[in-house]
Amino acid sequence: xxxxxxxxxxxxxxxxxxxxxxxxxxxxxxxxxxxxxIKGKDGLGVDVENDFTPTYIVSKDKTDTVKELKKYAQNSNxxxxxxxxxxxxxxxxxxxxxxxxxxxxxxxxxTFHEITKNAVTAAFQNPRKIDxxxxxxxxxxxxxxxxxxxxxxxxxxxxxxSKSAGRVQSVALKLIVDREKEINAFVxxxxxxxxxxxxxxxxxxxxxxxxxxxxxAELHNEEEAMAAYNACQSEFTISEIKSxxxxxxxxxxxxxxxxxxxxxxxxxxxxxxxMSIAQRLYEGIDTGNGMEGLITYxxxxxxxxxxxxxxxxRNAIQEEYGKEYLGSYKVKNDENAQDAHEAxxxxxxxxxxxxxxPYLTAEQYRLYKLIYARxxxxxxxxxxxSSQTVTLSQNGYDFTAQGSVLExxxxxxxxxxxxxxxDVVLPSLKETEQLPAKDLKANQHFTxxxxxxxxxxxxxxxxxxxxxxxxxxxxxxxxxxxxxxVTLDKPAPTSRTRVFFPTEQGTLTTNKLDEYFSDIINVTYxxxxxxxxxxxxxxxxxxxxxxxxxxxxxxxxxDKAYELMEKKALEKVxxxxxxxxxxxxxxxxxxxxxxxxxxxxxxxxxxxxxxxKETEKAEPTGKMCPDCGHELLKRKSRYGTYFLGCSNxxxxxxxxxxxGEKIVSKKTSVAKKTTKAKKTTAxxxxxxxxxxxxxxxxxxxxxxxxKKKPAARKRTTAATTxxxxxxxxxPEVSE
Numbered sequence: 063x064x065x066x067x068x069x070x071x072x073x074x075x076x077x078x079x080x081x082x083x084x085x086x087x088x089x090x091x092x093x094x095x096x097x098x099x100i101k102g103k104d105g106l107g108v109d110v111e112n113d114f115t116p117t118y119i120v121s122k123d124k125t126d127t128v129k130e131l132k133k134y135a136q137n138s139n140x141x142x143x144x145x146x147x148x149x150x151x152x153x154x155x156x157x158x159x160x161x162x163x164x165x166x167x168x169x170x171x172x173t174f175h176e177i178t179k180n181a182v183t184a185a186f187q188n189p190r191k192i193d194x195x196x197x198x199x200x201x202x203x204x205x206x207x208x209x210x211x212x213x214x215x216x217x218x219x220x221x222x223x224s225k226s227a228g229r230v231q232s233v234a235l236k237l238i239v240d241r242e243k244e245i246n247a248f249v250x251x252x253x254x255x256x257x258x259x260x261x262x263x264x265x266x267x268x269x270x271x272x273x274x275x276x277x278x279a280e281l282h283n284e285e286e287a288m289a290a291y292n293a294c295q296s297e298f299t300i301s302e303i304k305s306x307x308x309x310x311x312x313x314x315x316x317x318x319x320x321x322x323x324x325x326x327x328x329x330x331x332x333x334x335x336x337m338s339i340a341q342r343l344y345e346g347i348d349t350g351n352g353m354e355g356l357i358t359y360x361x362x363x364x365x366x367x368x369x370x371x372x373x374x375x376r377n378a379i380q381e382e383y384g385k386e387y388l389g390s391y392k393v394k395n396d397e398n399a400q401d402a403h404e405a406x407x408x409x410x411x412x413x414x415x416x417x418x419x420p421y422l423t424a425e426q427y428r429l430y431k432l433i434y435a436r437x438x439x440x441x442x443x444x445x446x447x448s449s450q451t452v453t454l455s456q457n458g459y460d461f462t463a464q465g466s467v468l469e470x471x472x473x474x475x476x477x478x479x480x481x482x483x484x485d486v487v488l489p490s491l492k493e494t495e496q497l498p499a500k501d502l503k504a505n506q507h508f509t510x511x512x513x514x515x516x517x518x519x520x521x522x523x524x525x526x527x528x529x530x531x532x533x534x535x536x537x538x539x540x541x542x543x544x545x546x547x548v549t550l551d552k553p554a555p556t557s558r559t560r561v562f563f564p565t566e567q568g569t570l571t572t573n574k575l576d577e578y579f580s581d582i583i584n585v586t587y588x589x590x591x592x593x594x595x596x597x598x599x600x601x602x603x604x605x606x607x608x609x610x611x612x613x614x615x616x617x618x619x620x621d622k623a624y625e626l627m628e629k630k631a632l633e634k635v636x637x638x639x640x641x642x643x644x645x646x647x648x649x650x651x652x653x654x655x656x657x658x659x660x661x662x663x664x665x666x667x668x669x670x671x672x673x674x675k676e677t678e679k680a681e682p683t684g685k686m687c688p689d690c691g692h693e694l695l696k697r698k699s700r701y702g703t704y705f706l707g708c709s710n711x712x713x714x715x716x717x718x719x720x721x722g723e724k725i726v727s728k729k730t731s732v733a734k735k736t737t738k739a740k741k742t743t744a745x746x747x748x749x750x751x752x753x754x755x756x757x758x759x760x761x762x763x764x765x766x767x768x769k770k771k772p773a774a775r776k777r778t779t780a781a782t783t784x785x786x787x788x789x790x791x792x793p794e795v796s797e
Contacts (some may be wrong), residue, residue, distance in 0.1 A: 177355025
């Protein structure tokens with residue numbers, strides 16, 4: 063009889079099992095085991111009239127897993143629930159307890175924010191009850207998303223053929239659409255600048271017009287610019303030199319959103335890829351001595367660091383770089399803060415990036431190095447610069463030149479690889495000294511429209527507006543792309559950064575939501591609901607009251623939209639159905655746009671919408687093929703999904719998903735099996751030939767012996783299989 067420990071990830075179970083020893087059996091639930099049923103009124107799985115009572119069912123793909131877990135639980139002395147230390151992890155533990163029949167007051171919940179021996183063993187020495195306030199918060203979120211996901215998605219699909227809507231997803235889409243509207247409505251204003259180039263002691267430096275007769279310089283047109291240009295043809299006099307020192311403080315350690323932003327800006331990782339890699343680093347990597355968790359929990363919104371890490375880091379900094387590199391680290395310590403809310407950091411400073419490099423993939427190494435550098439540098443001294451501002455004047459026109467030189471690198475000693483600042487060196491100058499301009503130019507400019515959102519900028523906006531949770535940002539971004547509402551493209555061929563563009567369908571979806579659901583699908587209300595969910599998690603708000611207030615506000619808007627929203631006419635192809643003669647129209651399905659008969663469901667004729675059209679071109683990714691070293695290209699499959707394939711195809715057939723997981727082609731698998739089978743057959747043939755002579759007599763004797771009847775083959779029958787009815791899956795999107 064062992065102690066049973068249930069976690070949600072198989073790789074996590076291996077790491078924890080290493081620390082707990084033979085008295086514990088660590089198994090995985092492989093994520094959520096239950097979800098809301100798709101039955102009852104409107105298929106919500108929620109009894110709205112009875113205080114929003116939910117009905118849960120075990121997911122079809124988890125039936126065998128649950129049976130196995132029940133078997134383990136029945137044969138174990140104790141059952142410990144060690145899912146992730148957040149609301150979702152708490153909810154998973156509660157669902158497990160319900161299905162396994164564990165006592166409601168059982169002290170069997172263990173949490174840790176890093177998977178190390180000390181953290182894991184300490185957690186098992188201090189188990190607790192399941193925190194039902196956290197469970198209720200997560201349950202409320204799930205019910206809210208189910209109501210909006212089903213009801214609003216059904217409306218939009220019926221009226222305008224949009225695939226889905228979501229409480230947070232639709233607000234993220236709105237940000238992108240509204241930004242595009244700002245850009246389209248933007249009217250640029252003309253302005254001019256006057257820039258001078260100077261040189262002394264073979265050092266060139268630039269200065270720009272800053273003031274005219276003591277007032278801020280504003281040149282609105284060419285006439286004003288040329289007047290200033292003509293007035294500055296003589297030598298300039300250095301009228302003022304200001305010298306000083308400025309500091310740059312280190313940035314705090316990563317939280318989920320800042321990790322995604324920095325990884326996007328510095329490593330060109332998508333938010334989804336960043337979280338996938340971070341998950342693996344958290345759950346454990348084999349470092350030569352078994353599995354080991356390398357970073358703390360990556361879903362957090364706190365910059366707090368543990369005292370143990372701070373003390374260890376300060377000692378390491380002082381020993382390696384000297385006392386002058388020590389900095390002070392301040393963070394507001396909330397009385398309600400828990401260890402689960404620590405920042406993202408390495409679990410051990412001894413695990414330097416270079417030490418672990420042989421055990422990590424290239425992407426794991428790059429992300430781990432970034433996390434390690436950010437956490438350690440956050441405890442170091444500020445970087446210090448000597449700065450100088452020089453004013454050069456003539457005829458009432460003042461030009462300024464600024465120089466900045468790094469005097470003390472401070473935290474940049476570690477974080478320099480991720481810093482793009484450069485020294486600007488000015489020559490030795492003195493006040494009253496006169497210098498002629500080597501070059502003087504008047505330059506025309508126009509004010510620029512607001513920038514479109516990159517992944518990093520969108521995540522920052524969601525965080526600042528209080529929309530969603532850190533753990534949901536990657537999924538939000540992935541969903542609005544998968545639904546065909548936005549594309550992530552380069553704004554110009556020469557651009558290195560991809561930005562979000564709303565599609566026609568995405569814009570239509572936002573416009574209709576603005577028209578009929580502006581009271582709910584907006585930044586303010588969504589942020590308000592996040593605060594309500596926080597209050598439920600803290601035990602300061604009622605989940606039933608929160609759901610009732612939302613529902614009573616939402617349903618009248620939904621009824622009005624069903625009554626007044628015009629139904630979008632299907633786009634006609636301009637041809638007739640070969641089966642029934644009806645008009646052929648474009649529709650949108652799981653794999654994108656396709657052609658079908660307008661008389662569906664009476665007529666089921668369909669065809670591809672891409673017939674005769676140019677195939678989507680492969681995009682370069684900058685990522686190299688691990689098999690042959692050629693560049694991987696982003697390609698579109700025949701099913702409308704995207705993958706990365708080697709540019710050296712067909713010589714190299716390497717493929718991987720957008721998440722970085724290797725894809726094994728069925729053809730490749732079959733070819734390998736065929737080759738292996740041929741080798742085996744050839745080997746057997748050779749063996750038979752060698753033994754032919756010695757076995758000839760025995761074969762003859764066997765030929766005369768009576769033949770045995772072949773063994774009866776086991777039969778598989780489907781007689782006991784229950785007849786199932788396939789339901790049309792209802793559209794739903796969670797955060």
